[in-house]
Amino acid sequence: MANALLWFSQPFLLTLVVNQRINDQISVTRQRGIFCARLKEVATMLLRRGKMAVALSVLAGGMLSVACATPQAAPPPAGGGSNEVKAGGILRFSYHTDPVYLDPIRKNVSDMEMITGGTYGMLLRYKLGKEQGYTSTVLQSYLAEKWEVSPDGGTYTFNLRKGVMNENKAPLNGSEFTSKDVKFNLERYRDDRQSTAKYMVEEIKSIETPDPYTVKVIMNGPFAPFLTYAGNTELLMVPQALVEAGLSEKQAIGYGPYRFESGKEGSVFKMKKNPDFFLKDEKGRSLPYLDGYDMYIIPDEAAQVAAFVAGQVDICARCLPGSSPLLDTLKQGAKDATIVELLDAGGDKIYISQQWEPGKDIRVRQAIQAAINPKAFIDALSKGKAQLNIAGIGPAWGDWSLPAAEIGKYYAADPAKARQLLKDAGRENLPVEIMWTPASGQGFRLWGEMLVSQLKAAGFDPKLDTVENAVAFDRKRKAEFHLHIFGGSFRPDPDGNIYATFKCGSSLNYSKACDPQLDPLLEKQRSITDVTERKKAVHDALRMINERAIGFLQPYSDHTAYYWRPYVKGYYPHMYWGFGLKTLETWLDK
Template identity: 30%
Template sequence: MSVRKLLLMLCCMLAPLGAAVQAQTLPALRVGLAEDPDVLDPTLARSFVGRVVFSALCDKLFDVDEKLNIVPQLAEKYEWSADSKALTLKLRPGVHFHDGEKFDAAAVKYNIERHKTMPGSNRRGELAPVTSVDVVDPMTVRLNLSAPFSPLLAALSDRAGMMVSPKAAQAAGDKFGAKPVCSGPFKFVERVAQDRIVLERFDGYWNKAAINLGRITYLPIPDATVRLANLKSGQLDFIERVAPSDIEKLQQDKRFKVTRITEIGYQGITINVGKSDKAQATPLGKDARVREAFELSLDRQGLAQVVMDNEATVGNQWVAPNNAYYAKNMPVPKRDVEKARALLKAAGVPNPSFTLLTGTTSDAQRLALVVQAMAKDAGFDIKIQAAEFATSLNMADKGDFEAYVLAWSGRPDPDGNLYSFDACKQPLNYAGYCDAETDKLLNASRTTRDPAERRKLFEQIAARVLKERPIVYLYHRNWLWAYTNKLGGVRQIPDGLLRVGGLKLAAN
């Protein structure tokens, strides 16, 4: 063997070792999550904490900035056709997946088609108008639509725009989420359910100069008090969803920093009105008058005060009252216990009973207890059933619930908070709500790009959906983060996700 070939072999052998050594010498970040994520497959995933992990693991075609503007990520440029029925993307060159495979137009085509056709996909509703994908050239791809689709760019800035390695996904099939292979700044190392998710710096990342961490470990800790204790003891560097009652003291502790971001999502209670036979098991699911009485029994401002220490904006829709697309024709109703009792009497059920499913996180537990106490004043007998978050999602998917405390982290376009939850047979329509006229209005709101016309359509949608109450919207939380003062570069983006690019962690 020639000396040149020997040197080449040695270089190839030492390159991965050098990358591993570099990852080990860089600081390691430990992040406390409020829940354990569900499956780490962008096509199938549906949890907020999963999106937190994905922000380090899987790059998207687009991202959003602090003002929710759409900004480039894997797609450098885009152009709409004259009739708004085709979107052409110019892709970023020099991008590789964690398995070394090249990212190109064929990979985008594969991913979009996977999102649309994979059994159990939670992205198909977000990409429903996309009829086909054309590979124009190796770095140019065109998405063809059945009609103009206003929310498409916003959808591509989230999981519908995440790109996984076609080679790895085809090989793993429905087991891909157990060992995901994407193109983000960090690659998957291991996952122990209910314990940890470990990611390591990907040395082949296209923007690796912005990555100053060698490893990230995500630890699910549902109890906010325990999460905070771990931060204070130095076992964690960053925690999300701090208990609002802890914020004041944290702000006085110079060892830590606190960040407050108003979410673009909502906190609500989803009611089974048609998802399964359980919709007919209680008056709450069968009778809209009982659901109206339930809403009238609740004091939203009181909920925000007691549950969130006023770290929330009360609301009754999928967007907050200060949002440009808030339907002003359906304002936030005030608590009216007497009217609630009258509605229950008219419905023939003065003391209805139902079970309220909730996750095991501290905020969800508090909300369930306060709702239980408030609704009791109107005659409701509510039993609380707690389940680990991923388990509760599976129960909701099967319709194995009567009412469910469920928050949605939100999307930049209102459609992302609405369509998948209220359009017939959509993957996130846990309530089982289905109305042909509402579907027509929802589809119309997606095809027009005129903001004034969309506002009118959202008002009509609100008038129908809020009357039936498949979801009783309560408030819009502040994302509350706390982290060591040694961590710099934290960006405040309203989707509540921690961007790892630019983060710097000083040595102890």
């Protein structure tokens, strides 16, 4: 603590204004604002210099929570305050990176969906809320009011809403969103070489639009996941005219619950309510309830927590790993916060590039697998709360995953076996670079350092390769790495978690893995409409993926800690990235 205060007094710090991206936008008193900003900078600096304990003492030791706390209204009465919806207000949240581009065709990543999830929509949507749960895929209407599936599971007919109007801004000029837009989007996702959602629609044979409000999708055969995909944000529908005008990459103009108002890189992006949005609640009230939401760009996790504790944001978007030491800081500094820890449906991955020559050898991949000790990761990084996982579909999926006893056998933590496999492959003391990006969070750095240690003990010569986020994304798409540690996205159907990531040539196969023995199993499971039989086919594919260490390893799943202020009502975490969809029925009780 003394070191922290000494650094705080150094003259050069007097000129620093930390979190300017927040303080430029939120009115605070000058003296308190400068003090709090400097204090957060100290904590951030300490973290970056590896002085975690001292940094946390600055954040959690009372200085921040006392000096920087925002005055709070009196607590609500027992029972959680008013149950009557209050329309209006701006929801504020922090996010770690700027949106890079805005056209979902290229890659529907989370930073993009903070914008596009508000301006666009899908044919269907999932029911959200605590009752439904974090991974709910229960479908309800959205752009389509009704839908039906042919008895053979090969034809899907959607009846669209009338009066879904685009924003009155060029080139859309208040036009109606119709079946021609849906047809255009589905064909574009299927045929465009940049499409990362191709796996969701590649079975589409043809699309008929007999009138502006009817879409008939004809598949090559039964395709079990399609309805679930129709409700997923990876198939956001962008107005055709916007794409054809060449504007969809940098502008988000549409018909969704929110409209893009303004944005400044490294500062804040603002979304405002669409007054012409087509949905209403069961009482006939206009949705969304909010007047809008603001996304503050705060790259550092410690600074994100500091902003929440100081009352500058209401809710997390890039939330904390359940193992993060900052979680204790959060609990001490914001005692009224609602905090929910949920088991990750995805899980962090260790991609093994098969563009990298050694990665093509099954013995090398199995040696990496044998070197890994998941229990050590779980004990050190998640305080024992994480669960063993496997590549593809982990325990959060229930009986879609393999039994727990079977999962455990794939990570035996056997360095001697790893050394022997490397020797058999003629790759003793194999140099391995592990690519990671600080944008994924400091937890990945700690994970990477432990992975380096485990690989070294098993006969590898590993090192961490720190890469800026945009560069890492480009290299990942080209599989230009040896190993790459990165967060695992959740996809709403098992197919998206195995076919999309392991099928030869698939759009999300970032390892460029290709195993001819696996592909028939992946194709089989997506054509089976009987759930029980489909689960058996999925299990067969999972066994081969993990026995042959194809594509990537996924040794454990941690929890994520979601947090928000008690006055944020009508909200519960969901796998959706886009806040536009997650906040349709969110309101502020203040």
